[in-house]
Each structure stands twice: as structure tokens, then as C-alpha cells.
Amino acid sequence: MKFNNHSKHKYFYQRSTLFNMEQAISYERIPTLIYADSDAASRAVAHEIAGIIRQRSNEGKLAVLGLATGSSPKKVYAELIRMHREEGLSFQNVVTFNLDEYYPMQPDSVQSYVRFMREQLFDHIDIPSGNWHLPDGTLPLEKLAEFCKDYEAQIERYGGLDFQLLGIGRNGHIGFNEPGSLVNSRTRLMTLDLTTQIDAAGDFGGLAKVSKKAITMGVQKIMEAKRVVLLAWGEHKATNVARAVEGSVSSDVPASYLQLHENASFVIDTAAASQLTRMRTPWMVDSVNWDRAMIKKAVIHLALTVNKPVLKLTNADYNENGLSDLLALYGQAYDINIEVFNYLQHSITGWPGGKPNADDSNRPERAYPAKKKVIIFSPHPDDDIISMGGTFQRLHDQGHDVHVAYQTSGNIAVADDEALRFAEFVVDFNERFEANNAKANRIYREAAKFLKAKKDSEIDTPEVRYIKGLIRRGEAKNTCRYVGIKKENIHFLDMPFYETGTIQKNPIGEKDVEIVMNLIDEVQPHQIYAAGDLADPHGTHKVCLDAIIQAVQKLKHREYMNSCWIWLYKGAWQEWDIDQIEMAVPMSPDQVLKKRYGIFKHQSQKDGVPFQGSDAREFWQRAEDRNSNTAKLYNKLGLAEYEAMEAFVRWKI
Template sequence: MSRRTLAESYEKIPTHIFPNSGAAAKALAAEVKALIEERAKEGKNVVLGMATGSTPVPFYRELIRLHKEEGLSFKNVITFNLDEYYGLTGDHPESYACFMREQIFDHIDIPKANINIPSGTVPGDQVFAHCREYEEKIDAAGGIDFQILGIGRTGHIGFNEPGSSRDSLTRRITLDRVTRQDAAADFRGEENVPHFAITMGVGTILRGKKLVLMAWGENKAEMVAKAVEGPVTEAISASFLQDHPDARFCIDEGASRELTRVKLPWLVGPVSWTPRETRRAVCWQAFKTNRPVLKLTDEHYNEHGLSDLLSEQGPAYQLNIRIFNQLQHTITGWPGGKPNEDDTYRPERATPYPKRVLVFSPEPQDAIVAMGSTIERLVEQGHDVRIVALTSGSLRISDSEADKFAGTLQELAGVVEDSPAWQSQVAYAREVLKQLEDKGEFGEDTPMLRQLKGLILRGELRDAAHACNVGTDHVTFLGLPFYEQGRYRRFKSTEADIEALTSLLREHKPHQIYATGDAADPSSVSGICFKLLESSLKACHKEEWAGSASLWLYRGKEKPLAAHEIDMAVPLSPMQLERKARALSRYGSLSSLELSSPESNRQNASHYDALGLAEYEAIETFQRWSRV
């Protein structure tokens, strides 16, 4: 049986892995272009099912490019959107009607009459009729020829949350809490996210002639694997695609990481036993058998599909010792390198000492959340540590925080003597409160409000950094233009962003760099920031400092590093973990995932303990970043 056939025995839906979202988007857009042009020659229309969210954005941008640069016309295209938030007008900035106009419809020649999106404002007693009419419109257009889909963290397609049946049709649905949490940043707080949506049903989607589900980033990997390899279940509506005759998944490498052929390739076919792959197999086997690495036997290897590894690198005793030593050598209390010591088996080199260290934080909370204790350790050990907030983070601050700030300023002015010095502050506070009231619950922030929200988060980062022993003069706010001029899911980076980053790198010439976003959705803040940093480092690659800088990756909002991926593990004492928690308490706008960072650090330690290594209270983990 061939490797591909073995993979197919696990994958119940054809799954194509692309190196990145751009490559996938280009391939899919070319396929759609061919379909549109073929139908145009026949004098026929093409009916496209459209998705929203960050996932289809690269695909839509490629369609726009094909229209503007290669003359692709959309005059014979009819579109039907999957869903819409219930309660939002079409001009609300977070409505999917607005999203579709901004992301594609305003940039191509599709007739407005050919665009169909469920209404978010249809009266409650007319919702059923509206949904039935939507189904009838799809049927009248001849059915959907090509349906684009994404996948949510609950495994949903459209807004078909867990419990949606295979035969469900277009309807109003209550949004799952996880879905609302994922949309919280868009709406500046979970409390502002609508509780309901109108969505095509699973049955409606399955009537499409061709279905393509796209997924980017490691946060989607678990649900992709469950939908592709698991049973068909109402708990994961994307799994129903297994029953469709022409459905496929198009994913990037990050989203593929939980597929059996990627995660456990030895179960699928022959493996090239690189050091990383060997460590992955041994760690997996240890967790699976619930035994520390040094207690694995030849029989364990043979019973779990690893006989090839054993014959190539065994016996088990010698292999176990080698992997155990590799894992042990990742542990260090000296993340900047231990001066005047043999660094042969240490993750970081001893020289130079002290090091100039840049810690890049996509949004102002990311670095403290993921590696606050390591930052503190670096400072204690004498290194010159600078935290660089790449964006202001203003979009994550709720209106209530701005209202509280302005209200406090007004109250403070009321308890001091009347003074001309306070008149401008009072005027500022009143204007902030007025703008908050004028824009309403869902309105777009004015420049003044965005500036204030950025200042609030700036203050929080300074406080949190101080708790990690980083002085105010060692906190840099870069304010990359892509963020300040955009919104979530609508960011577009430019050369100005790269120039700002490149200038900062050349100014500080770091010996050590910490960054995140390598496994993130490429259209997320951290994903964009990572690509920009990558481009800036490439621009500097011929400079001496760049060639010798050590590069480390940490995980922020993405799935934590697995044991075999860790190249540096920094153990934390109970007191260090407590100080990190205190640093996190300086923020007023952390998500539940970010607040659980100390518990994630404890889980890292428990994994090392299970492998037979020393038992620690908690561990922050890092992966060596291969040279760009």
C-alpha cells in the first residue's frame, strides 16, 4: 500500500497542503477564473458560495488581482453568502455585508443585483420566511457551483454550531460561546458580539456542486484533523463534508499539523528519521504508553509502528538515553546564555555577554503573557532587554475602558481647585465621552478614541514590564502603520511597516531576538507581524550583527509548543510564576486564554515531568527559529 493510500485511510476528505495561504489562494482563484470564463463562453452564469472571516481574505485579494490585472470579469457571477450576524445593519462595520463590500465586491465588476447576503435586520416574525426565500433564490439560480468555506474553532461551517443536523437549512441560530469569544476582538469585547446569526444550513451547503474548505494557522489544526479524520458527527458540522462527492480541504502547513500523515508519519509510511522527527516519535510513544523516556522498551517501539526507527537507531536503551539527554539539554535557567561556562550543551551561547535582547510583542500584552518570567530572568542576569510593542493594541480595548478613563479624568478635575491648567484636560474628557456616545455601541472608533485606547494599553504594558524589572526607557512602541490604519481582518501591510522594523533592528543590532506568529493565521496581527519581521531580517541579512543574532520563537495565542518542538525550556519557581501572574494583572483587557497562561506554563512542566525529566512548578518554552 502506498504512502498516499495509507494517508487516505485516515483522511476521509481529500486534503491538499500548501506551503502558505497565498499559494492556496492563488490555486483556488485560478480554478474559479477558469470556471467563470468557461461559463461566460457558454453564455451561462456561475453561482459562487462566499464565506467571511479572515480565512478567505487572501483568496478574495487574488480574485481582485485577476480582475484588475488579467481582465477577469464577474458580470456572469451570482453570489450567495453563507451567513450574517442577526441584529446588524448592512452598514455596520462588523456586518458581513460590509465585510464583503470592502474585501471584494467594491473592487470587481459584479452586478449588485447578483449579490445575495442574508439580512441581519429582518423582523423576528419574518425570519422563517426570509430563510425560506433565501433557499428558493439559491435553487432558482441553479444551485451553488463552487462553495468556499472556512472552519471555526467549534468545527462549524457557516454558523452551523455543534448540534446542527446534516439536513439543516438556512435559519437563525444561537452562536456558541467559543465562536463569540473568537469574534470578541472584532467587536471590542465579547459582550458586544451578537448572540444570533442567520446561516445557510449544513444541508444547504451540501447541495453545492463543489465544496472547498480553507484553513490557515495552527489554531485550526485540531479541528481540521477531527473533521477530516474523525467520525461524521453533529458536534463538528465540517465533518459532514465527508459525505459529499466533491469536497476537499485546502490548508497551509500550520493547519495540517494534527493530521496523521504530518503528526505521526510513521503510521502512514517510511520516514526520514531526522533528529526532530526522532524526538517527536519517542516523545509521542512515551505519552501514549504513559512511561518516561528511559523506561521505553524494544517491545514498545515495535508495538507502536516504530520498528524502522528501532532498527535504524536502536536498541531502545541507547536511543532512549540519547533523546533523554537532548530533552534535558533544552532546560536552562540562563536564557541569555551562562557567561564563562561551557555552552556545548546549552540552548543559548555564552558569548557575547551581556546581550542586547529584543522581545517583539505583536500587541502590547503578547510578550508578557507568553514569556514574562523569561524576560525577568534575562534582566536579572544582566542583559540589555527591550520589549518592542509592534502595534498599539487599540482595537482590543473596549469602550468601557475609554469611558472609565475619561470619567476618572473629569472626576479628578472636580476635586482640584479651578485652574486654567485643567481646562484642556476637562475639555478632552468631555470630547471623549461625547464621541463614545455619538458612535454608539457598534460604531467605528474615531482617531481620538483609537489614540486614547492605545495610550491605555501603553500604560498597562509599562506597568507589566516594570513588574518584570524592565524599565520604561526599555519599552518601545513602534506603532506599525498596517495596524493603525486598519482593523481586524482588514489589515494590509506595506513597505512602510518593513522600513520601520528594519530601522529599529539596525539601531539596536540585537544579539538575541524573541518573536511569535510563525504558526498563526497569516492575516492575524501576530501572523502579519511575523512576516514583516522576517522581511526586515532578510533586508539586514548581510550585516554582521544579523548573521550572528540568535532567534527564538515563543507561542502566544497559538497552540503551545509540543515537547519535541522545544529547543529551550526555562523553568519557573512558584514565586516566579506568582510574579508573572501579578504582571498579567496589570492588564485590564486580557482574554480568558491569555489569563490562563500560568496554567499553560504548569502544563509544560507536567509534560516534562511525564517524560522523566526534573519536576518543576512551570516552564516557558521556545523554539529555535531557523535562519530566514
Template sequence: MSVDATMQSSIPAVSPTTEGTQRERVPVRIFDNPAQLAREVARRIAELIRERQAEGRTVVLGLPTGSTPIGVYQELIRMHREEGLDFSNVITFNLDEYYPMQPDSLQSYHRFMRENLFDHINIPPENIHIPRGDIPPEEVEAHCQAYEEEIRKAGGLDLVLLGIGRSGHIGFNEPGSGPETRTRLVVLDEITRKDAASDFFGEENVPRHAITMGIGTILEALEIILMATGEHKAPIVRRAVEEPPDRQVPASFLQTHPNATFYLDRAAASELTREKTPWLVREVVWDKPMAKRAIIWLSEKLGKAILKLEAADFYRNHLHSLVHAYPDVDALCLEIFEDLRQRIVYSHQLFKHQRVIVFSPHPDDDVISMGGMLDKLVANQNEVIVAYMTNGSVAVFDADVRRYLRFVELSHDILGLEGEALERFRARQQEILDFFARKKPGEVDLEVIQKLKAHIRYAEAVAGIEVVGLTAEHARFLDMPFYKTGTVRKDPIGEADIRIVLDLLEEIHPHHIFVAGDLSDPHGTHRMCYTAIQQALQRYHRAHPREEWPLVWLYRGAWQEWEVHQADVFLPMSKADLDRKIEAIFKHESQKDRAMFPGAYDDREFWQRARDRNRGTAETLNRLGLPEFYAAEAFVTCYEMP
């Protein structure tokens, strides 16, 4: 099979449903994407504010921090500016704060709330309450009791918004916390500290304690909304929703509340029974995508190749209706097998002599996630441009800058640095070293250091693509503005970001573009880059007839891989192909051995993740009875990004 413009995404559109929820112990609402979720939560908050205003009463909100609620806060700000939503009757109590923590620190939740909400709405300052992280230890207990008293004086919490940690925590109520807990000082769980490591530029800089509103306090609210997005939240969401209340999963205690609801995007809901294996809990429409999912599931569950499945296997595993929906189960298995087999695309079947843009959110995602494909695209004599969307500077250790400065110092005579030029270099070098000597954990680097760190990433990126036969001329460093904050938290995607992507599309007029569909990176850069490309592509589509639209290839790999039933294309890789891909990843030396932001839920290095995921995809195909390969990369294709 050759890959051409007729290929469409195989991800089925699943309509919202309340069927099949019998295993869910708390109400769950599922949204197609985080933006829809954020808008609906903001709508509910605005509705409550207006109801209370009409009654001449205040509304008391419990508010979280982190990446998940930012979309809600942005929508509330929009509603305030464009629709006149009035916050003068709103009283807020934040869930938590690190301890110790100065309120103006980069990582402070006081600062987070000001920057992401409070500075942009008309809430009275005296109505804002956030636990203090800057008080002496001997005053903490009294402060916590006073916080509880302030909530009572305000009339109690009307609505609490929550996120959920990978450990199942809500607020900073770590595993072991129960429904009797109140506002208090807690010791942070190891997983929580790993999750926070990127914000603090290293786990060693994350405070070991925090002040948090207790589960008992939260459960006294009139209404609770827990929000979760991304595949990495799916396992703990399933436990919190489908398993009995358990102190090891504090969020599970929301099951005991009469008005608590989980708001999930489809990725965070993906492990729920009604999403993962809906045929176990409800009647389904057995179209080919659903039949494909079920047959792959059954094959893997039984450890039998697809073509070895028999009718009895279906009957014994709750798939009676599938057997009855098709007159010949053997023929159905053969059809699904052939569907998968035809998605295996060898290098000689890939397109040739076409224009290609590979969008890489960070300066190493290209080789980590699709190094094998990149190698084949070059070998097929395509015109390839690799567009590195962000400079990746925040992920470079200070030690790397010191190392390169030392190299220049030792090599100054060879490099021709003499006289005034050498003196200027040494002065700048000393300025940088002096800053490092007094630098506090998480402090924003000097602009010159940010640029040096960006250049380290750029040089590594060029070295990486040189392994597959490209040169510096094939690299574009877009340096998108949203990323250039000097911190892990980024600005929202703006017009300038979209324009940069659109200008490149208009310059190249690509036949194919490759985009990271791997949206669960811990600090959200992949998701934001995806949004910028999506919006730029929509404008590009409006300016060009459909026959000129590029085919979009969505890749994954750094954080998770496409499941077999989702993928449109499998690219087989030999051992030599995989070794060459790993060699390209190794060129990113600043991310080797100990990356700044490896993610909290995977201890492997990026090259190990790529190797294991590519080998794992090939092994899965082999177990299904398909041709056996050493490794394989998977892709989803579409013309309009979902």
C-alpha cells in the same frame, strides 16, 4: 550547553504526501502556510471563471466571510488588477448574515464583502446575493425561500468556499444541523457567539440569530472547498475528517459529497493522524527528528520516562520499523534524552552583553509569553529593547477611560490643572462622556478616545517591564498603521508597517530578536506582526552579510505553547521567577479579570494561561525523565523565519 549562533530550528520540513490517509474520510490537501493555501484556492476559482468564460457561461460561487478567506479575496483582487481576471460572468451567493443586522454596520457581512472583495473587482452588482439581516421577522421565512429560488434560477452553485467553526459549523449551520437543511433563520451556538465576541466588542453584543444557507443547499454544489488555518482549528478538523458524519459536527457531512476537499495549513492539520503520528498509518523515514517525535509520544502514552522504555514497548505500539531502523533502541533513547537535556538552558548559560529586540504584537505579549526570559535577559546585562508593535487600544473598555478621567478630575489641583487648562480638560472630558452615553455596540471610538486607550496600554506596558528591571527608555511603541482602524478587523500589512520594523532593526543591529510564533490569536494580529517582521528581516538580510544576522527566537504562550519535540530551548523557572512573571502580567490592569478579547476557547485569564502552560512544560519534561523544574518557557530558534 550555551545558546549561540549555531542553533537551528528543530521543526522538520515535512514534504507533501498522500500516504497515510486511510483514516481520512474526505480528500485533504495540506499547505505549509496560509498564504500558499489562499493562492491555490484563488487559482482554482480563477480557473473555473476562465473555463466558463470560454464557454460563454456564468459561474456561480458560494462565498464565506471571516478571517480565513481574506487571503483568497486579496489574491483574487491581485489577479483582477495585474492579470486581468474578469468577474463579469460571476454570480455570488454568500453563506450567511447575522440577524438582525443593518447592511452598513461594522459587523455586517454585506459590508465585509464590499470592503474585502466586491468593491475591488468588476462583478456586476446585480450578480451579488447576500442574505438580508434588516428585514422584519415576519418576512424572514419568505426571504429564505426566495434566496433558495435565486440559487436555482442561477443554475445552482458551481463552487462553494467554506470555513469551519470550532463547533464544526459550516456557514451558520450549528451542531444539530443535518443534510436536509435549507436557507433559514438559526439560533447561534454559544461557542460561535464567543468566537464572534471580538468583532462586536463583547459577547453580550453578538446577535443571537443569523440567516444561513443550509447544509442541503451546500451539498448540492458541484464542488466544495473547506479552508481552515491555525492550531485552534486542528481538533475539530480531525473530527470532521476522520470520524463518521455526525450532526454534532456539521462539517462532517462534507464526507458524503463526491467533490469536496479540505484545504488546511499545516497547523490546522496538526491533529490528523498522518501529521501527528504518521507512523501509525504509513511507512516513515526514521530520521532523528521523526524518531524524537515518536519516542516522546511513546513515553507520554505509556507514562514511562524515556530511559525506561524498552524494545517491547516499541513493538506493542506500532513502532516495529523504528526498532529495526536503529541497531540499539536503548542507545537511541539515550541519544534522544540527551538531545532534550541539552536544550535545557539555565540563566547563567544564556548570552550576555548583547543587543536584543523583543517584538511584542500587543502591549502585554512580552510578559505573558516570555516574561521569564525577559527577566533573565535583563539580569544578564543585555541591551534590551521591547518593541510594542500595536497600541492595543481596541482591547480597552470604555470604563477604563472613565476611571482615568475621574482620577484626573479628582486630582486636578494636585496636577496643577487650573484656569483655562482645567476648562479645556473638562470640555474634552464631557465630549468623551457624551460620546460614551450614545455609543452603539461596536461603534468606532473618537480619535481622542483611541489615543487615550492606547496610552492606557502604553502605561501598563512600562509598568510591566519595570518589574524585571527595565524602564520607559527600553520601550518602543511602534504604533503600526495596519492596526489603526479603530475596529477588530485590520488593514493588510503594508510598506509603512514593514519600514517601521526595518528601521528599528537598522537602528539597533540586534544580535537576537524575539518574535511571537503564537499565530492562533483570535483576531490575527500576531500573524500580521509576524509577516511584517518576516518581510523586514528578509530586507535586513539582503543588506548585511550572514555573520551579522540576528538569531530569531520564536516564543509562544498566550494561545498555545511549543510542543516538546519542536522546542530548541527550554528555560527553567523557579517559583520566584514565575511569581515575578505573573506580577508583570498583573500590571496590565485593563486586561485583568475580564479582558476584551480573551479568545473563545480558553476561559482562563492570561496570567493563568501563562502559569499553567509554563508549569505544564516543566511537568512534561519531568515525565520524560528530565530534570524537574517548577516551570519552564520554550522557544524555537532560527535565522530565517519559517
């Protein structure tokens, strides 16, 4: 194996990418294709796989594919299924080997990768039943070593892998080759890194239930594949994508071993690419168009790099940090500094709904109408208060007609013991007062019975999901009551895509979009607030945003939509980069405390929730730290000092 010579590689889907690969050659050590979204990227990869299958079929040979699980390849598999159904793509000549499986694991378990592959691909195509292979999670421990050796031998008997599909873990793993895995590692049983266990906690119903071990194909066998494609979607993958692509080859980031492969590529979306040099500081890679957004991005980056307020930057700072081209356009640092300082200053407002009777030419929101109709879309029943609780409160206090739309029930984020406590309370209450409601008693009794005997592999029953949904709904009502929102302005949309009972959701459907459209059409808002948090590791925020965007696109010809502005907030996982922020709403210490108490209304989400992620802090702590850090950045750049700030980016129809 040897390092790539990038200039020698040709890519049939290069034309679909947003950026020229050669631009980043001095920083990127592996070919990296960036697409506008995961849909386009997945289609390109699926078509490459289909091309291999057809080519091998024409040669009278088998196509041997290495497959991955998780959220990243799902759209690739969906496109392959479509091609099979609509274009006659046959899998009769295909043999597959999956990367990994939890251990121990029964094949029919909800968390099993056997079940995942059947549901996502195998049951929908014509692959012969004996042609797909996965590690066996049911074997006794003493037989695993022999199985792993034979697994690799089977691959060799087929002539090796023609194509290997990969994802990347948040700690940089490929397969379940965790940090520390060596480049010559073989198929084996691995103890899972804590980060990996935390990421899987949602699938298992809590960290304590997650399998601590897994069988994984080794790095060496992956590296022996003739072609390797690694997929990555979303901001939460961006840091390790950058480490793998631009950093040195290291066992700390097993995905970095792909730099040594002669025919490997990363295929990623713009969110996963956000930490690459060509995205973060594109002026360091090539000439750029110095528009307002790029100037703001460059000067803020410069100020934070040299640790100076914007107005103190000098000509030497620009020249010594790769911004001589920008300086040449303006002549003096002073002129650029003033312009960027004004950009930042004009983004700050204590009037998120617009300030009446004020000059709004340099304000982020319009002054009129003075009293606006507002819809705050909240993907889960707590995103409104966690992500924009201060702005939420201020919009109400300043007299706007605020509606809140909870897009999903959020039921899978309620712990089983919380639901059991709730169910037993209702049963005991009804028995104490001899309530004559047989149906209600049946629902709660059946739910309590199921929860007491629930197995880790079981999906919640409809009765349990109903109870968990009621818990989240009650907490959301309590928050709105705390803020002062009228009962009739609280909307529970219960979008159908969410109601699968598992972390894996259905694709967005027409009914989901229609529900959002109907609410927008009913309220006819001047402002819409929506979650633009693409770092959400479980994807619900992205689907909810897609539904809003599709709804708005269908409604954009309505007259009221001409005066509707859409503001995007971030969630519990990450904040907007400061150069992107178009509206920053400052908060006093008292407002920060009031927001905290609003978050506390969501008691089921306070301690030990299934989707806490790798961050041990509770949601209120994350929110306060994020808002505080935003204020500190503004202050560091030379703006006034505030206790905290909530940030928004405007999405234009």
C-alpha cells in the same frame, strides 16, 4: 450522495501542495490539500474560482458562486480582485449567494456581512449590483421563513451553486450550521453556539453585544453545490479540521458532512493540519526520514502514549506502537532512549542569554558575548510578560542589555468603560486644577461624549483609540519598570497596519517592516525574541512575526546579524509541542509568582477583556497553567521536576 473514492479525483493544484494526498488515504476521509501558508493556498483556490468563471463565460452561462465571510477567505478575495485588475478577469457573468448574516443586522453596520463583502470584494470588481445576494438581517421575524425559502428557490432558478467556498468554525460549524445541525437542514434562523458568540466578541466590542442569532444557508443546500472547498488557517482550527477529516460523520462536527460530498476538498495550511495523522505521527502513514527531529518527535510521542519515561521504553514498546523501522535502524531501544533523553536535557537552561565561562557545546545558547544586547518583540503591550515573563526577568537579572519593542498599540483590546473612566479622570483633574490645556481637554471631552453615546455598530473615533492606546502604553511602562528595564530601552512601534480601529487589520506594508528594521539596526542585537504564536485567533501575532522576518531578511547581510539568534515564544493561546522545544527556561515558585504580579500590571486586560476567547481563565492563569504543564511533561519524560517552564524554538535566518 456517496463517499468519495479519493483515487478517482484529480486536482489541478496538487503540485503546489507539500504532501501527497495518497499517503494519508487510510486516515483521511476527504481530499485534504496542505500548503506551506495561507497565501499560496488562497491563490490556488482563487485560480480555481477564476477557471470556473471563465469556463462558464465561454459557454455563455452564468457562474453561480456560494461565498463565505470571516478571515479565512479574505486572501482569496484579494487575489480575485488582483486578477480582475491585472488580468482582466470579469465578473459580469457571476451570480453570488452568501452563506449567512447575523440577525438582526443593518447592512451598514461594522459587523454586517453585507458590508464585509462590499469592502472585501464587490466594490472592487465589475459584478452587476443585482447579481450578489446575502441573507437579509433587517427583516421582521415573521417574514424570515418565507425569505429563507425564497433564498433557496433563487439558487435553484440559477441552476444551483457551481462552487461553494467555506470556512470552519472552532466548533466545527460550516456557515452558521452549529453542532447538532442535520445533514438535511435548510436555510433558516439559527441560535448561535456560545463558542461562536465568544469568537465574535471582538467584532462586537464584547460578548454581551454579540448577536445571538443568524440566518444561515442549510447543510443540504451546501451539499448540493457541484464543488465545495473548505479553507482553514492556523493552529486554533487544527483540532476540528482533524475531527472533520478523519473522524466519523457526525452532527457534532457539521464540517464532517463534507465526507459525503463527491467533489469536496479541504485546503489548509500546515498549522491547521498539525493534528492530522500524517503530520502528528507521519511514521504511521508512510516511511519517513529518521533525522534528529523525527526521532525526537516519535520517541516523545511513544513515551507519552505508553506513559513511561523515555529511559524506560523497551524494544516491545517500539515494535507494538508502529516504530519497528526506527528500532531496526538502531538495534536497541536503549540507544535511542539515551539519544532522545540527551536532546531533552540539553534544551533546559537557567541562562537564556547563555552562561558565561561555561562549556556551551550542549547548551541552547552561546556563552559569549557574556553580556548580550536583546530585543524582545511584543505584538501587544502584554505579550512579553504573559508569554516569557520569567525569561524576560532573568535576562535582565543576569546583566543583559534588554530592549522591549511593543509592536502595536493594542488599543482595540481596551473595554469602552475602561477608556471612559480614564477620559473622565483627565477631564475632572484638569477642571479641578484649572489646567490650561485646551487641546487635551477637547480630546478627552470628545472621547467621553462619544463613548457615552456609542452604538454597537460604530468604530471608535481617533480620540478614543488614542486614549485606549495610552492606557496600554502606561501599563507596558509599568511592567518594564517592575522588571527593571531602563526607560530608553522601551520602544513603542505603533505599526500602521494595526490602526484600523476594528478587529480587521490592514495587510502588512513597507512602513511596518521599515519600523522594525530601524529598531534592529539601532540596537544591533545578539538575541531577538518574537511571538511565534500562530494560534492567535485574530492574526496580529502572525503579521507582527511576518514583519520581523521580512526585516531580518533585508538586514541579514549586515555584519552584526551574523551573531544574532532569533528565539520564538508562544502566546496566551497555545504552547510549543514538546518535541519542538529547543530552549526551556525553568522557573521556581517565587519566579512564577513574580511573573503573575508582572501580568497584573496590565489592569485593563484583567477582567472581561474583549478578546478573552473561549477560555474563561484570565491571561495570568493561562500562562501559569501552560508553563506548569510544560514542566510536568518534561518530568513525565524522566527529566527533573520544576515548578514551571517557558519554552522557545529557534528560527534560523
